[in-house]
Amino acid sequence: MEKIRKIIHVDMDAFYASVEQMDNPDLKGKPVAVGGNRERGVVAAASYEARKYGVRSAMSGKMAALKCPNLIFVKPRFERYKELSNQIREIFFEYTDLVEPLSLDEAFLDVTENKVGNPSATLIAQEIRKRIKEEVGLNASAGISYNKFLAKTASDINKPNGQAVILPKDAESFLEKLPIEKFFGIGKVTADKMKEIGIHNGYDLKQYSIQYLTRRFGKSGLHFFNIVRGIHLSEVQPNRIRKSLSAENTFEKDLSQYSDWVTALKEVFEELIRRLKKSGVKGRTVTLKIKYHDFSLQSRSKTFEQYPESEKIWDTVLELLGQEELKKSVRLFGIGISNLNIEEERHHFGKQLFFEFGEG
Structure with a gap:
């Protein structure tokens, strides 16, 4: 009989903002935004006090200030976040070598076989969270299940500073009731598209065939078909260096006008910047990926000597886009960043990922 895997997803609570509040007691209990300012820039992270006003990561600083007039903006300190992330990761490695970081503030752990000989993933997760609080000073949430997708989904259930488990026998009924926007990998744009065709929860999603979902959502259709059935076979993969970070979007209707291309690209760009901020990485190569209505692909790249900031990435x-005339209708846009500043830092990051467009 095949052994059921035991996967933990640990997610630090409002990591960047919580670090700032820990290091500066004057910020405790106050609405804090890391990154951006009242006039420009993008919020990289928001404290829970700020989130009550609707402030979110990837939101413009200007909009965040409108939503929360008392918002305190602080500059990101990525070296400090990396330092604490490494401390947290050392705790993980005391329980298992199968650790797959997704970013500075979250990771998957496979504890099916573990170094402490504890058969309970739930108890291991509790112990890890307790140690992070005592040794680092920060709160973490955790999700436990038999695959990565469900563990990631579970870690959001009792946030902040909580954990949840999804057992194999409960998975399908849990997923049927789950609002579609709560599925890991289905962001606001995709969720809105699904709601337009009557998909509001997992049960609704389950009614559609794999052929329909693939036709409607491209290669993500197969992923959506599987995850709502509790199927996600990806293993926890440690020690792989991320080579690139990307975001993309497949459009419901092919786009043929320049103004529509720019609008669509802006959405993809904003999602990419959110992921770059969360991961704490920068890259020297900007790549534009274009898929046309006939499914032919084209990519265009530009490499810089220095790491470009977000405004420069958008200009690039x-x-x-204007480098060569687009002669066909566009089905998909993707933007990628490569030649990252962390390719030599094997201990900092996990597997290479190409993200589908959507919030994690």
């Missing part, structure tokens, strides 16, 4: 995307 527009430059690459």
Whole structure:
């Protein structure tokens, strides 16, 4: 009989903002935004006090200030976040070598076989969270299940500073009731598209065939078909260096006008910047990926000597778009960043990922 895997997803609570509140007691209990300011820039993270006002990561600083007039903006300190992330990761490695970091503030752990000989993933997760609080000073949430997707989904259930488990026998009924926007990998844009065709929860999603979902959502259709049935076979993969970070979007209707291309690219760009901020990485190569209505692919890239900031990345995307006339309707846009500043730091990051467009 095949052994059921035991996967833990540990997610630090409002990591960047919580670090700032821990290091500066004057910020405790106050609405804090890391990154951006009242006039420009993008919020990289928001404290829970700020989230009550609707402030979210990837939101413009200007909009965040409108939503929360008392918002305190602080500059990101990525070296400090990396330092604490490494401390947290050392705790993980005391329980298992199968650790797959997704970013500075979250990771998957496979504890099916573990170094402490504890058969309970739930108890291991509790112990890890307790140690992070005592040794680092920060709160973490955790999700436990038999695959990565369900563990990731479970870690959001009792946030902040909580944990939840999804057992194999409960998985399908849990997923049927889950609102579609709560599925890991289904962001706001995709969720809105699904709601337009009557998909509001997992049960609704389950009614559609794999052929329909693939036709409607491209290669993500197969992923959606499987996850709502509790099927996700990806293993926890440690020690792989992330080579690139990307975001993309497949459009419901092919786009043929320049103004529509720019609008669509802006959404993809904002999602990419959110992921770059969360991961704490920078890259020197900007790549624009274009898939046309006939499924032919084209990519255009530009490499810099220094790591470009977000405004420069956006200018480069527009430059690459105008590099050569697009003669066909566009089905998909993707923007990628490579030549990352962490390719030599094997202990900092996990597997290479190409993200589908959507919030994690």
